[in-house]
Amino acid sequence: QKEVEQNSGPLSVPEGAIASLNCTYSDRGSQSFFWYRQYSGKSPELIMFIYSNGDKEDGRFTAQLNKASQYVSLLIRDSQPSDSATYLCAVSDSGYSTLTFGKGTMLLVSP
């Protein structure tokens, strides 16, 4: 049973702070990792994806991957109230057929 674990939160941060969201996964053969943002009542929206160990930056977002420790994280710099949402981590299976999603971490950014 492939598992993707996320802290359900809520993670509360003040506006302007760095939010750090973490995800661990069980399938050591996983190769592709995705972060989605989901506002309440809306569909998941892709934020970033990462395939290689290390950091990948896109604007205020940085994805970090450590395959040896089987974790992936998302950093949001200069957090804004509009970043308040649930963040879903998704991990590919080793057969490249499907994604397994974590249950998501709720982020609350207070003004």
Place this chain on the structure above:
Amino acid sequence: NAGVTQTPKFQVLKTGQSMTLQCAQDMNHNSMYWYRQDPGMGLRLIYYSASEGTTDKGEVPNGYNVSRLNKREFSLRLESAAPSQTSVYFCACAKGTSNQPQHFGDGTRLSIL
């Protein structure tokens, strides 16, 4: 430039009724997916189609059937709806296999009484 279109957006059914959820994508992607999302359970894969002409079961396929009608369309059918199938259903597509990002439709909110 619609991306992934799901119909209907909302539906209420009675137990035992049947229904087909429709999904169409204009992204020219090969792979399509059906998920359900329940509170506290996250997104769970029901069925997927890696390419036109193929379908495979996901994590929670019982009570559902799918049809990949052509490259653009992938439908999900509930033959005899049960209250446990009350959920939000999302369709997604991806260019290829799971090393490609998936793009989601707006969802169908289904209630079964």
